[in-house]
Amino acid sequence: MTQVSPQIQLHNLSSSDGSASYISPCSLQRIIAGVNYPLEVSYRSKEVPDDTYIEVNLRPHNAVAGVKEHHVEEVVRRVLKSMIRGEETPRTMLQCTLQVMEVENDESLPGGVKGGGQGESYLEMLCGGLNAAILGCLDAGVQMRTVAGAVLVAVSKSRETNIWPSLKERKMAKSLHVFAYGRNAEMLLCESEGEFIMDEWERAAMLAKRAVLGTDDAGQDGDVEMAGEDDGRCLMSEIRDAVQARVVRDGMGGDQ
Amino acid sequence: MADALVVLPGDSVDASYLPTAQKRKIGLGIKQEFQSNDFTSTVAGRVEVDHRKKSAHISTPNARYIAKAGDSVICQVRGASYETFHLYINAYSPQAILSHFSFEGASKKTRPQLKTGDVVYAKIASAQKNMDIELTCVNPSTGKADGLGPLNEGMIFDVSLELADRMLKKQLAPVMEELGNKIPGGFEIVVGKNGKVWVDCADAGAKGIIAVGRILQKLDEDVMQEKEQKKFVNRIIKEMG
Numbered sequence: 291m292t293q294v295s296p297q298i299q300l301h302n303l304s305s306s307d308g309s310a311s312y313i314s315p316c317s318l319q320r321i322i323a324g325v326n327y328p329l330e331v332s333y334r335s336k337e338v339p340d341d342t343y344i345e346v347n348l349r350p351h352n353a354v355a356g357v358k359e360h361h362v363e364e365v366v367r368r369v370l371k372s373m374i375r376g377e378e379t380p381r382t383m384l385q386c387t388l389q390v391m392e393v394e395n396d397e398s399l400p401g402g403v404k405g406g407g408q409g410e411s412y413l414e415m416l417c418g419g420l421n422a423a424i425l426g427c428l429d430a431g432v433q434m435r436t437v438a439g440a441v442l443v444a445v446s447k448s449r450e451t452n453i454w455p456s457l458k459e460r461k462m463a464k465s466l467h468v469f470a471y472g473r474n475a476e477m478l479l480c481e482s483e484g485e486f487i488m489d490e491w492e493r494a495a496m497l498a499k500r501a502v503l504g505t506d507d508a509g510q511d512g513d514v515e516m517a518g519e520d521d522g523r524c525l526m527s528e529i530r531d532a533v534q535a536r537v538v539r540d541g542m543g544g545d546q
Numbered sequence: 547m548a549d550a551l552v553v554l555p556g557d558s559v560d561a562s563y564l565p566t567a568q569k570r571k572i573g574l575g576i577k578q579e580f581q582s583n584d585f586t587s588t589v590a591g592r593v594e595v596d597h598r599k600k601s602a603h604i605s606t607p608n609a610r611y612i613a614k615a616g617d618s619v620i621c622q623v624r625g626a627s628y629e630t631f632h633l634y635i636n637a638y639s640p641q642a643i644l645s646h647f648s649f650e651g652a653s654k655k656t657r658p659q660l661k662t663g664d665v666v667y668a669k670i671a672s673a674q675k676n677m678d679i680e681l682t683c684v685n686p687s688t689g690k691a692d693g694l695g696p697l698n699e700g701m702i703f704d705v706s707l708e709l710a711d712r713m714l715k716k717q718l719a720p721v722m723e724e725l726g727n728k729i730p731g732g733f734e735i736v737v738g739k740n741g742k743v744w745v746d747c748a749d750a751g752a753k754g755i756i757a758v759g760r761i762l763q764k765l766d767e768d769v770m771q772e773k774e775q776k777k778f779v780n781r782i783i784k785e786m787g
Contacts, residue, residue: 429607431591
């Protein structure tokens with residue numbers, strides 16, 4: 291199985307405070323996030339006296355948001371809430387708009403199946419949406435406790451765990467899992483779907499941790515090691531590279 | 547030139563990297579851990595340390611200008627009332643007010659005559675939530691204009707806040723100097739923190755202004771080393787004819 295790393299680009303919208311585009315590996319799903327922060331809270335009743343109100347809007351590639359999207363919005367919102375230092379900007383709002391631009395289209399399946407339909411799993415959208423939202427927040431200069439990355443893992447019928455499964459692999463999978471890990475290897479999110487046993491779940495979690503942080507024991511001191519032989523680059527170092535590329539504009543940076 | 551240290555939220559910032567003076571100012575994005583000497587960053591960006599001012603903060607490229615007291619901005623007159631002018635800073639800020647008397651040498655009898663559409667370089671005196679922004683064109687302690695005031699002739703260019711910041715920190719001084727030497731008669735430039743740049747060339751006229759504008763645009767879009775920047779300046783000057 292060939293591993294490709296996700297493609298990240300920061301600040302591709304000119305009029306929002308922060309934005310990012312995220313292309314997840316293998317599944318060709320592209321999501322653009324636009325983050326505006328800090329804003330005035332639109333309705334006074336939503337204002338939180340000692341915290342930042344977070345609003346997440348998700349739009350699928352071909353329709354208006356339905357039940358599935360609203361559920362994903364809520365999950366992304368809760369994860370963001372646990373990462374962001376909302377107390378730094380009380381009585382304001384962080385608005386995060388996610389737009390799915392493209393989803394995978396597999397012509398080999400009968401009728402050419404597209405991912406991201408209403409009847410399908412919400413997990414791939416959750417994984418991409420969360421990553422895009424976190425990147426957007428980084429670009430917008432939101433004060434955060436930690437940085438996290440989310441990974442989608444599929445467990446096949448033969449109990450094999452696949453990271454970044456393709457559309458076909460997702461269709462065939464017995465269970466699907468999304469894990470989000472913070473930089474100190476703390477699990478911020480785990481959502482699962484399908485039938486699985488504890489052992490499979492643990493293996494999937496381990497695999498996800500390695501995909502996000504590189505080595506299993508990546509510690510606090512930041513510099514994340516390259517991942518194992520066939521794992522490509524880990525998500526955290528991709529994020530770091532993207533920020534580096536955004537911040538250091540020319541040779542004239544630094545203090546003079 | 548110091549190597550730029552880029553951090554993500556949660557990265558530890560080594561205490562030895564920061565100023566150690568008693569009265570140091572640790573600004574945005576760097577937080578001291580509770581009951582310890584360690585610092586952690588809370589935003590993504592570049593750690594900027596100024597040992598002379600004993601200050602350190604993390605600079606993140608901002609996309610939106612938020613008015614802050616003490617900033618110099620370029621704004622446009624949108625109307626006038628009995629004692630004040632009403633000015634526009636950007637689409638996100640509330641309207642700014644500028645008293646007729648906050649100009650150098652202004653009195654009841656000699657008031658500045660500003661029409662709608664005129665452009666002013668002013669300092670923000672106060673900016674608070676839910677209130678009009680107050681501007682001034684005079685240094686209150688000396689009564690002098692210090693370069694503030696109406697901007698006549700010339701042209702305004704929109705640049706990113708990042709570029710405006712870099713220009714205000716004089717990081718682009720070498721290119722600007724080169725450009726000034728090449729354009730006949732030189733040029734005048736005013737940089738507002740709100741991402742507006744006013745340019746005027748008295749001798750070279752519109753051609754010169756456009757040359758400067760093109761260079762600003764290029765500096766904003768591309769990552770360029772000093773040498774490339776100078777090369778580009780030469781190219782633009784040649785094309786200007």
